[in-house]
Amino acid sequence: MEKVLLKGNEAIAEAAIRSGCKLFFGYPITPSTEIVEYLSKNLPKAGGLVLQGEDEIASINMCHGAAATGARVMTASSSPGYSLKQEGLSNLAANELPVVIVNINRAGPGLGGLGPSQADYFQCTKGGGHGDYRLIVLAPSKAQEMYDYTMNAFDLADKYRTPVLILADGFLGQMMEPIELKERPAVELPAKDWATNGCKGRAKRKICSYALTNEVMEGYCLQWEKKFAGIQQAEQQWEEFYADDAEYLFVGYGTCGRIAKDAVLKARAMGLKVGLIRPITLWPFPEKAFAPIKNTVKGIVCVELNAGQMIEDVKLAIECKAPVVLCNRQGGMLPSENYILDAMLKNFNIAISEGV
Amino acid sequence: MEKVFGRTKGLTDVPFHYCPGCTHGIIHRLIGEVLEELDIIEDTIGVAPVGCTGFSLDFFSCDFVGAAHGRGQAVATGIKRALPDKIVFTIQGDGDIAAIGTAHAIHVAARGEKITSIMVNNALFGMTGGQMAPTTLAGQVTTTSPYGRDCAVVGTPIDLPKTIATLNGAVYVAAVSVDTPKNIMQAKKAIKKAFQVQQKGLGYALVSVLSTCPTNWGLSPVDSLKWLRENMMPVYQMGELKVAKEVEAL
Amino acid sequence: MMDKIVLAGFGGQGVMFIGKVLVYAGMLDDREVCWIPSYGPEMRGGTANCSVIVSEQEINSPVIELADAGIVLNQPSFDKFRSHIKPGGVLVVNTSIVEIGSIPDTVRVIAIPASDIANELGKPALANMVCLGALLPSLSLCTMKSIEKAMNKLVGKNKPEMYELNMAAIQKGLDVAAAMK
Numbered sequence: 001m002e003k004v005l006l007k008g009n010e011a012i013a014e015a016a017i018r019s020g021c022k023l024f025f026g027y028p029i030t031p032s033t034e035i036v037e038y039l040s041k042n043l044p045k046a047g048g049l050v051l052q053g054e055d056e057i058a059s060i061n062m063c064h065g066a067a068a069t070g071a072r073v074m075t076a077s078s079s080p081g082y083s084l085k086q087e088g089l090s091n092l093a094a095n096e097l098p099v100v101i102v103n104i105n106r107a108g109p110g111l112g113g114l115g116p117s118q119a120d121y122f123q124c125t126k127g128g129g130h131g132d133y134r135l136i137v138l139a140p141s142k143a144q145e146m147y148d149y150t151m152n153a154f155d156l157a158d159k160y161r162t163p164v165l166i167l168a169d170g171f172l173g174q175m176m177e178p179i180e181l182k183e184r185p186a187v188e189l190p191a192k193d194w195a196t197n198g199c200k201g202r203a204k205r206k207i208c209s210y211a212l213t214n215e216v217m218e219g220y221c222l223q224w225e226k227k228f229a230g231i232q233q234a235e236q237q238w239e240e241f242y243a244d245d246a247e248y249l250f251v252g253y254g255t256c257g258r259i260a261k262d263a264v265l266k267a268r269a270m271g272l273k274v275g276l277i278r279p280i281t282l283w284p285f286p287e288k289a290f291a292p293i294k295n296t297v298k299g300i301v302c303v304e305l306n307a308g309q310m311i312e313d314v315k316l317a318i319e320c321k322a323p324v325v326l327c328n329r330q331g332g333m334l335p336s337e338n339y340i341l342d343a344m345l346k347n348f349n350i351a352i353s354e355g356v
Numbered sequence: 357m358e359k360v361f362g363r364t365k366g367l368t369d370v371p372f373h374y375c376p377g378c379t380h381g382i383i384h385r386l387i388g389e390v391l392e393e394l395d396i397i398e399d400t401i402g403v404a405p406v407g408c409t410g411f412s413l414d415f416f417s418c419d420f421v422g423a424a425h426g427r428g429q430a431v432a433t434g435i436k437r438a439l440p441d442k443i444v445f446t447i448q449g450d451g452d453i454a455a456i457g458t459a460h461a462i463h464v465a466a467r468g469e470k471i472t473s474i475m476v477n478n479a480l481f482g483m484t485g486g487q488m489a490p491t492t493l494a495g496q497v498t499t500t501s502p503y504g505r506d507c508a509v510v511g512t513p514i515d516l517p518k519t520i521a522t523l524n525g526a527v528y529v530a531a532v533s534v535d536t537p538k539n540i541m542q543a544k545k546a547i548k549k550a551f552q553v554q555q556k557g558l559g560y561a562l563v564s565v566l567s568t569c570p571t572n573w574g575l576s577p578v579d580s581l582k583w584l585r586e587n588m589m590p591v592y593q594m595g596e597l598k599v600a601k602e603v604e605a606l
Numbered sequence: 607m608m609d610k611i612v613l614a615g616f617g618g619q620g621v622m623f624i625g626k627v628l629v630y631a632g633m634l635d636d637r638e639v640c641w642i643p644s645y646g647p648e649m650r651g652g653t654a655n656c657s658v659i660v661s662e663q664e665i666n667s668p669v670i671e672l673a674d675a676g677i678v679l680n681q682p683s684f685d686k687f688r689s690h691i692k693p694g695g696v697l698v699v700n701t702s703i704v705e706i707g708s709i710p711d712t713v714r715v716i717a718i719p720a721s722d723i724a725n726e727l728g729k730p731a732l733a734n735m736v737c738l739g740a741l742l743p744s745l746s747l748c749t750m751k752s753i754e755k756a757m758n759k760l761v762g763k764n765k766p767e768m769y770e771l772n773m774a775a776i777q778k779g780l781d782v783a784a785a786m787k
Binding site: 022023025049051053054055057058059061062063064065066067068069071073087088091095196197198199200201204205206207208209210 | 368397398399400401403406410413414416417418419420421422423424427430431432433434435436437438439442459460462463
């Protein structure tokens, strides 16, 4: 299949069009802006519409309205803008509306910087807005995955009637790589027999998650709890790289995941049994990936572009049976493969001769 | 026997649970009648954000979507853009549209969003127990202005429809009241026109309806109507504030 | 085999375009490629740089600590990137506007007055392509033929005269660099 060169952001936008996304509501912010720009140019040609909202809050609520009609809809932003969307995301989760959201993570907190970062991990994977809910969070590590995971995000959103987040860093958004513009095979999805699109020939519908009676509200909460527990069991995804016999393990997602692959290859060339687990779903966190190795692995280096966030989920996943240390860069800086391999060798006193 | 008056088909048979003397019910009935008369019940999607209007979801016979506080017009924009042939309206309180939702109120009008907004103005936040809103009158006592609204500290009331009327995309803006039978008839005319504007795709329409809140005003229903006439009507410009050329023909 | 190439200059000097030509050339040759901009707020006038990786194997880490080759079109870029080339690597320097200061002697410098050459060609904006031509023989995975294919893809169909001008500038850079050896 012919490949085209696209920035990661453009790959997301193209995948959205090819997933049948008909509406995009957004607000420009570096380093995510190519998404709204690409769609402004190309979505109308595919019979869709891009509307630039007055702010991020308007944009996410416009998504709310469009999703309520049953249309496929997306918004995209970067960290400060993503913060503004939290109220809307909480409402989308509560009203069980399928929307795809993109956060091209830049350095924070505050206005932060424009460089790549993973400092929004907690906000993205633990809910982010008020109340007890989770987003399904997909973490691509290259442009092709930006494309593939976006297609998957639309299907997951419709399958579970829930907002799905693509979380990538600014580096992945801006980097250009060849992409195969694969057509997505048709997936069987539940009918949208809840959509509010005019009550001709049927009873009226309402989409509302608001209850002023505590007993009723608890009923809703139990329903959501069950739904998220089901997703947690069914949708964990990860990539393993030389993990099955690994004595020492890197864990990293997105850009860190691909940097760690080179560190693994270097370590293997030295005769060291080093592997990688790259979470693809950040929620649900792929704890199943750690079950087979948690009693055998001697040490884990968690590679992150923040002050240490995913490391908490890694420790839980291996039930603290092995030491887990953090190797990180922040503020828009990236580690090299040598930097993270050094961190592993030093932290666990691994002699280069050990495995040779 | 001939039936000369009944419940409009625009409303469900769910009983209103507004406080005694509150004029919300009248406003709902007027909207319901308009939906029925224009034969658009099955083509309409309503949006109600948070506040006493939030109860609307159960009362109207059309599809309805609940929105977060202040976000009704953004949600309505999303619905209308997805379904341009349907009729979309918001029903929002003054605290909602003139405080937390003001950005959206301005921008739906600026965009000429083809939706209809009904603003229910009772000069305070009713549902949360009578706190000061941007529409609270000078000197008016609320739970967060217990010594009366001090305009030197918090400014003077916003007459939102006047602001909206300055924007090109807003083609019909009216402020009405439901305190007398005559005013109720006028209010209905304005609400009907605001929906007809949307049917013809002419632009954005806003109708502000002055409404009583006897519970939080601490007045009887009758005294509330009097208070509204004597205190609110002089502050808020009444009547049709803007009728764009293309709307005059309606 | 893998070429890691860093490209830098003023915004508006066509730095990103060199990167695009290289990355298309690699892709059209069925290589693995990756184009990495250093993105920032400046649209024009500031320093701009991007990196390109062309590889026979899958590209994992896109982070370049030391590049195999580089082009610097202005002084700030030379000052910044002279220490970013690996021993045995190559740095093409636009000596029309860059004064070559200290640089590790393990780096082979190709000094070429690219802006002057571009002026002689009648298009000052082509200094970037002159430098690309000068760099070409030092790359392990990029040939003139693949550059032609890439240029055709990027500008060929829409602007045939731009295609000719760009290719002429690349050829000139290649010739001048060859004559300097």
